[in-house]
Amino acid sequence: MRDVYVIGVGITSFTRLEFPLSEIAAYPVMMALKDAGIKEVDHLYVANMGSGRVNHQTGLASAVVDTLSLTPAGAEVVENGPASGASAVKTGFMAVASGVHDVVAVTGVERMREVNSLEATEFVATLTHPLGEYIYGVTLPSLAGMFTRLYMEKYGVTSRHLAMVAVKNQDNALLNEFAHIQQKITVEGILDSPEAMTNNPFVADPLRFFDCCPVSDGGASVILATREVAEKLGKPLVKLAGVGQATDTHCVSEREEPTDLLAVRRAAAQSFEMAGVTPADVDVAELHDAFTILEIVESEEVGFFKKGEGHLALERGETQIGGKLPINPSGGLKGRGHPVGATGVAQAYEIVLQLRGEAGKRQVDSPKVGFTCNFGGFGNNVVCLTFTREN
Amino acid sequence: MARDIYAYRCRKCGHLHYPYRMVCANCGENEHNEFDPEALPKTGTLLAFTRLYALPGDFDVPTLGLGIVELENGIRVTGQLDIDEPAAGMKVKGSVEVVRQEEYEKYYGMIFSQA
Ligand SMILES: [Zn+2]
Numbered sequence: 001m002r003d004v005y006v007i008g009v010g011i012t013s014f015t016r017l018e019f020p021l022s023e024i025a026a027y028p029v030m031m032a033l034k035d036a037g038i039k040e041v042d043h044l045y046v047a048n049m050g051s052g053r054v055n056h057q058t059g060l061a062s063a064v065v066d067t068l069s070l071t072p073a074g075a076e077v078v079e080n081g082p083a084s085g086a087s088a089v090k091t092g093f094m095a096v097a098s099g100v101h102d103v104v105a106v107t108g109v110e111r112m113r114e115v116n117s118l119e120a121t122e123f124v125a126t127l128t129h130p131l132g133e134y135i136y137g138v139t140l141p142s143l144a145g146m147f148t149r150l151y152m153e154k155y156g157v158t159s160r161h162l163a164m165v166a167v168k169n170q171d172n173a174l175l176n177e178f179a180h181i182q183q184k185i186t187v188e189g190i191l192d193s194p195e196a197m198t199n200n201p202f203v204a205d206p207l208r209f210f211d212c213c214p215v216s217d218g219g220a221s222v223i224l225a226t227r228e229v230a231e232k233l234g235k236p237l238v239k240l241a242g243v244g245q246a247t248d249t250h251c252v253s254e255r256e257e258p259t260d261l262l263a264v265r266r267a268a269a270q271s272f273e274m275a276g277v278t279p280a281d282v283d284v285a286e287l288h289d290a291f292t293i294l295e296i297v298e299s300e301e302v303g304f305f306k307k308g309e310g311h312l313a314l315e316r317g318e319t320q321i322g323g324k325l326p327i328n329p330s331g332g333l334k335g336r337g338h339p340v341g342a343t344g345v346a347q348a349y350e351i352v353l354q355l356r357g358e359a360g361k362r363q364v365d366s367p368k369v370g371f372t373c374n375f376g377g378f379g380n381n382v383v384c385l386t387f388t389r390e391n
Numbered sequence: 392m393a394r395d396i397y398a399y400r401c402r403k404c405g406h407l408h409y410p411y412r413m414v415c416a417n418c419g420e421n422e423h424n425e426f427d428p429e430a431l432p433k434t435g436t437l438l439a440f441t442r443l444y445a446l447p448g449d450f451d452v453p454t455l456g457l458g459i460v461e462l463e464n465g466i467r468v469t470g471q472l473d474i475d476e477p478a479a480g481m482k483v484k485g486s487v488e489v490v491r492q493e494e495y496e497k498y499y500g501m502i503f504s505q506a
């Protein structure tokens with residue numbers, strides 16, 4: 001297997017974007033190619049979940065490769081629900097590692113604001129089990145709500161802990177010009193103030209509005225290449241050192257221990273093993289906080305903290321940008337936004353900036369190892385990536 | 392006549408699956424149609440629950456109770472809750488009713504109330 005390096009990155013603003021879907025996908029590739037200092041790639045992977053349903057456009061990869069005038073390079077869409085982004089990065093990794101291609105572009109894109117937010121939630125809900133979950137009106141927030149209550153009862157997590165995740169990630173997003181949410185909030189303001197019941201209503205109790213990520217449009221891209229190509233470009237060398245992926249039961253109800261996220265645990269372990277590092281080596285991480293509870297639980301399942309102690313590390317400030325292990329310096333899904341197909345690539349974008357030392361106001365102190373967790377379904381398909389800085 | 396929801400028992404090893412699978416999760420049996428349908432019991436214990444305030448378009452109600460119930464045979468199912476104040480460990484009984492109505496189609500599933 002050949003070593004694989006990230007030689008270029010690009011991103012769009014995450015917000016409501018009034019551009020055609022293929023342009024939202026193509027723009028970050030243009031930025032990433034410029035960043036790398038190259039003009040051509042052997043292949044293009046487009047991560048996307050809903051173009052056929054939400055945007056009435058299929059065959060998206062053919063549209064994007066043509067928009068970029070990269071024809072006749074091969075191109076295809078990688079769809080793996082909200083983990084499509086990291087799945088596409090992993091697919092690009094395999095193409096380069098295997099020797100099939102030397103340079104590939106990966107772009108993740110979603111344009112969800114073309115429909116209203118209920119339709120967007122309904123579109124994401126179609127990834128639940130058709131007969132075991134979907135017909136009942138189950139949505140991702142409802143699965144997260146049930147999960148959150150179990151976690152609170154078992155481990156002593158409270159609404160204040162959840163609010164602390166929201167506050168931290170929205171604070172981080174204020175340092176990220178591409179982040180969707182640019183709003184300072186406080187724990188008191190969203191939980192205790194007289195306005196809390198109206199500005200922070202229940203979505204799926206005990207989860208409230210500020211526990212859920214926004215519905216966003218956006219795109220993000222990375223260019224992957226061999227060491228030989230990467231070395232010629234004269235940039236800091238960032239290696240995609242480990243990839244891991246695992247699945248779990250489609251119906252959440254079937255899981256033996258309903259507060260475990262086994263696919264997260266397994267995908268992370270694979271990714272660390274391939275990279276030859278341990279969770280303790282990680283200096284900065286982007287976790288999939290589609291719901292605030294998930295940042296806490298993933299921080300435990302990937303091995304940063306003991307099971308049931310993630311909220312204690314949060315309380316101690318360890319996961320803030322100046323802390324021992326900064327989590328979601330970009331703002332995470334909560335602050336940066338969650339265009340589902342783009343998220344996994346945007347996580348990789350952030351880690352590459354951090355490892356290069358190019359993250360500006362939100363730069364973590366000289367990180368060497370970075371990690372991402374992209375969570376598909378309600379934990380039924382999870383992809384984790386480990387990055388290391390060389391030279 | 393009361394309707395039922397079915398689980399599927401592997402003819403080779405006896406493992407009971409809900410929802411349906413084409414290959415046995417326990418023994419790997421993969422001959423087609425080697426599963427016998429078996430009606431799920433209707434009573435059990437409430438394990439997890441939520442009240443959903445942002446509902447999919449097909450639902451013409453302000454909020455929807457949802458939960459995961461462990462039935463008396465150990466199978467866990469998701470269902471709707473018709474319970475004002477649900478609590479973990481509550482004994483519940485289900486009936487199979489229309490749980491979702493789309494323009495041209497009705498879907499039947501389990502709705503639980505306090506036993
Ligand atoms: Zn069997």
